[in-house]
Amino acid sequence: MATFWQDSTEIEQEEKNEALIKSVQSEQDFTNYLSLKDYRRAIKLALAMSQPGRLLHLFTAVSAEPASLTAITGSDEVDQVIATLTGTDLVRLLKFVRDWNTNARTSSIAQMILHAILKLRSPEDLLAAFETKAPEDLNPMDVDGEGEGDQEEKPKPNEKQISFKDLLDGLMPYSQRHFTRIDKLVQDSYMLDYIVGEMDGGLFGGEVIDTDHMNGQSNGHVNGDVEMTV
Secondary structure, eight states: OOOOOOHHHHHHHHHHHHHHHHHHHHHHHHHHHHTTHHHHHHHHHHHHHOHHHHHHHHHHHHHHOOOTTTOOOSSSHHHHHHOOOOOHHHHHHHHHHHHHTTSTHHHHHHHHHHHHHHHHHHHHHHHTTTTOOOOOOOTOOOSTTGGGGGGGOOOTTTOOOOOHHHHHHHHHHHHHHHHHHHHHHHHHHHHHHHHHHTTTTSSTGGGGOOHHHHHHHHHHHHHHHHHHHH
């Protein structure tokens, strides 16, 4: 029995180099889109690359800009992207939101995006997104073509699939914790306002003594006594 070996080192290296080139190009494209404030392509590309950190940076930058009065996220373009995301991208974004929501530092962005999704997408949309069957022939990195970036993208091979129930189970406990913390902060702020109000003339108003006036009176009595003595 003869065994034949084929050296695939060069082929594997070429594949790695090609993947690296695509990755670097995608990184550069994302930076360019962000600098041009082309949020539609930037969001689609970040989702395609499955990079929650870059997407979080984008949403944080948007929230720091002057807000549009008609936009939930502060940007009409970002609202439009969220309203038109395909099923796989919507599920992926919700998974990122779930992960951001577990950290107090990033929970505010998570709650903002979650609020936008719940306002801009119907319950039927959300349920259908978790049941979407994606085509097998879409290039996930192609977001520049005319209309191609809005096609359904198939989940990545190593991407863990979750159900709608799994998502809710991951979102609700942390959301409740954040709301409880914020509610306590609001109650504490009312107490602080009350104390400051009382110090400004409430509880202690009748007991505050004008020390400068009293010092002046005391000095007057002393000086009078000295003059009389002389």
